[in-house]
Amino acid sequence: MADILIAGGGIGGLAAALGIADRGHRVTVLERRDGFTELGAGIQLGPNAFHALDLLGVGAQVRARAVYIDELRFMDGTTDERIASMPLTGDYRARFGNPYAVVQRSDVYEPLLAGCRAHPLVELRGNSPVLAYENAGHGPVGVTAVLAGGERITGDALIGADGIRSAVRRQLVGDGDPRVSGHTIYRSVIPMELVPEELRWNTVTLWAGPKWHFVHYPIGGGAHLNLAATRDDAAREAVVGEPTPREHVLNEFPELGDIARRLLELGRDWKAWVLCDRDPVGVWTDGRVALLGDAAHPMLQYAAQGACQALEDAVVIADALDCPADDFVQRLEKYSAERRERTAETQLVAREMGRRLFHPAGEGARERNAMLSALSAEDMYDKVAWLHGERLRGKESAEKC
Ligand SMILES: Cc1cc2nc3c(=O)[nH]c(=O)nc-3n(C[C@H](O)[C@H](O)[C@H](O)COP(=O)(O)OP(=O)(O)OC[C@H]3O[C@@H](n4cnc5c(N)ncnc54)[C@H](O)[C@@H]3O)c2cc1C
Structure with missing residues (x-):
């Protein structure tokens, strides 16, 4: 049994803790905040996420909280014209073996947290910001996490799951602050009873306009509507959760069609974030230290895959560490080799989706509409197959040391 340290108790850190403890290692999660919580805003989960959640043993709990939507719908937000729809029921589920669903972030987080709390090998420590690490190198000795108060904790491996501004990454990769995307996202969650009946669609709907788009879908068992409106406004500074007046948001979205305007006008208590990501990098490990989740591959949310x-x-x-501590350096390298290419591609595709699909104006928008409306459901499934169709092996069949 080895001792694994994880910096960061977000979705990635807790999922890794659960998977690794399940392989018989002791895990200590070092979280910067005092408690372990996630906000209630919505996220989309592809079939690949459900497959992973099943392998982590919490798929059933997340499924019980999810809203199963019928299709992904793409609308021209300036004309209210429906451009394309990708059905997510029958053939889609049969092909990818799992549903596409929307959840509140806490609907994923809480089952992972409950799993960690119930696991005798997981220790969850709040108020434990990791500042740096000391790597003993490639020998049989371990790695030390240095906490903000000066405390030092030694283990056999350290996983940096500490998000887009990761302290572990700062030391390991040294690529500075994340890239400010120049896109501002305004988010609002409103009670469904405020939404007119004829606009309550069981879909993820995206409305695209010149240098803007917005997305909405039901969350919380259909009790709320999640609205996320993005503006390509060349913002230069990162912003996190800044309250924003409704009039400001509406002014940021010119040329709205009638239905698109009615939907956007439903938003209340808007908050703004300026989105950031990073370029993919080829190095995620340093001896007994590895990066995971947003610390390794932060991406714009346009592919809904972070x-x-x-x-x-x-x-x-977790599969990679199903081995004695002596092998950890090679096994962490194997993990990163297995994950780097796929996640790099997802980072780049997410950026491209914003530029080529969501934000073109004029002739570019007409070309996009023509291209998307010519696709059959099967064509669309082929396009997302590399992303939605991933089926990992899990511990029963993973290659052992
Ligand atoms: C607007 C928006 C919409 C999104 N929509 C989707 C979607 O539809 N589908 C999807 O799959 N993804 C989506 N994502 C992406 C998703 O939210 C992230 O990819 C995911 O939360 C990353 O999880 P993580 O655990 O790697 O990082 P985080 O969630 O950032 O967790 C990092 C944790 O580390 C802690 N921490 C930070 N620094 C330290 C430190 N030095 N020491 C100790 N602890 C530390 C933090 O407090 C936090 O708890 C979206 C993101 C955004 C911004």
């Missing part, structure tokens, strides 16, 4: 990829990372790293 958390899904963190869950996949967790399964792969």
